[in-house]
Amino acid sequence: MFKNFSFNFIYFFIDKTIKFINSIFFIVLAFALTFALILSPPDYLQGDVVRIMYVHVPSAWIGLACYSTIAALSVLYFIFKIKNFILINKSIVSIGFLFTCLAVVTGSIWGQPTWGTWWAWDARLTSMIILMFFYLLYISALKFIKPDNLSTKISSIIAIVGAINIPIIKYSVEWWNTLHQPASIKLNGTSSIHSSMLLPLLLMLLVLLLYSGLIFLMKYKTEIIRIKKKNIKRL
Amino acid sequence: MIVNLISMNGLGFYVWLSFGITLASCALVYFKTKKTLRKYEKDFVAELNKLSNSEKKIVLAKSKIANQVFALHKKVV
Numbered sequence: 001m002f003k004n005f006s007f008n009f010i011y012f013f014i015d016k017t018i019k020f021i022n023s024i025f026f027i028v029l030a031f032a033l034t035f036a037l038i039l040s041p042p043d044y045l046q047g048d049v050v051r052i053m054y055v056h057v058p059s060a061w062i063g064l065a066c067y068s069t070i071a072a073l074s075v076l077y078f079i080f081k082i083k084n085f086i087l088i089n090k091s092i093v094s095i096g097f098l099f100t101c102l103a104v105v106t107g108s109i110w111g112q113p114t115w116g117t118w119w120a121w122d123a124r125l126t127s128m129i130i131l132m133f134f135y136l137l138y139i140s141a142l143k144f145i146k147p148d149n150l151s152t153k154i155s156s157i158i159a160i161v162g163a164i165n166i167p168i169i170k171y172s173v174e175w176w177n178t179l180h181q182p183a184s185i186k187l188n189g190t191s192s193i194h195s196s197m198l199l200p201l202l203l204m205l206l207v208l209l210l211y212s213g214l215i216f217l218m219k220y221k222t223e224i225i226r227i228k229k230k231n232i233k234r235l
Numbered sequence: 236m237i238v239n240l241i242s243m244n245g246l247g248f249y250v251w252l253s254f255g256i257t258l259a260s261c262a263l264v265y266f267k268t269k270k271t272l273r274k275y276e277k278d279f280v281a282e283l284n285k286l287s288n289s290e291k292k293i294v295l296a297k298s299k300i301a302n303q304v305f306a307l308h309k310k311v312v
Contacts, residue, residue: 008299015303037254038240048243051250055257098264106253113249211261218268225275228300232282 007224014217014224021214025207032207035200043197050197052110058205060103060128062212064166066096067131070138071163074156086152087227089159090142091219095212097135104128115179123172124180127165134162280308 036054043050070092073085107125108118119125137158145151173182184193191198241247283291283305295302 011300011303033254037250042244047246049246049249051243052253055253059257094264094268098260102257102260105256109249109253109256113246208261211265215264215268218272222268222272222275224300225272225279225304228298229275229279229282232279232286232294232301 007228011221011224014221018214018217018221021210021217025210025214028203028210029207032200032203035203040200041196046114049110049113052106053197054200054204055208056103056106056110057201058208059099059106061205062208063096063100063103063128063131064169066092066099066212067135067159067162068166070096071159071166074159077152077156083152086156087220087223089155090223091216093135093139093142094219095215097132097139099208099212100128100132100135104132111179120179122178122180123176124169124178127169127172130165131162131169134158134165138162276304276308279304 042048070089073089077085112118138155141155185191
């Protein structure tokens, strides 16, 4: 069974998946943008500016999901010492950082016409900035600390410590009075978002997930080649 | 209709700016990642070419990854 998970197998699986994502990506993107910018209705209160939600919300979800994955894999790395978890983390981290920044920036742009300000130090916004800070710390630890063993350990500790911030982000809108609205979509409960807005939101989420998958696979492939290059004489 | 789509009742600036920043930064990261991958592939082939012919043959026979990267690089060149 483990033979199936050798780098050779993974490499060919990655190649095929990249080709598949490339073949469907622009079709899904065209559909999603048509729904998000043209077909979905404006909000009765916010008007057309609600369309920012279609990039802001999926970005925030992906940013949080990436960090949670990095933290979980860091814990698993300390328990099982499987180096592949660190390779996965290295390939995910830039995606998470990108989408966290996008969530903050698009949120700020959304804030100006709805709240009358680009920025407020409320609990949700501040905790997202702290998440960005943890991403930066993690990336810096991987890049600047030598040797590799030490940088892996320190970056994993940073990821685990930063995981405390994830539930704070999730529940900040319930624990404190914030400008940010509470969640409209609930996995275990009734969502307060209309299906005409939910569909474009899910389509944009699919597009950004496909994009994240593509970047992850390309980065993971780069890591495999880097390792193979290091050990070329042992191949 | 097109004017309405662009102006979005005076809120178009915020909507288009958000979508524009998202798409532009995603495209930028995509091209940077692709460039890095190509660079590593190129470096790998250069390292492979440093080996003697017999060593190279052994590596190419043993490693499917080396084989594929080498073949791809040949196609590009």
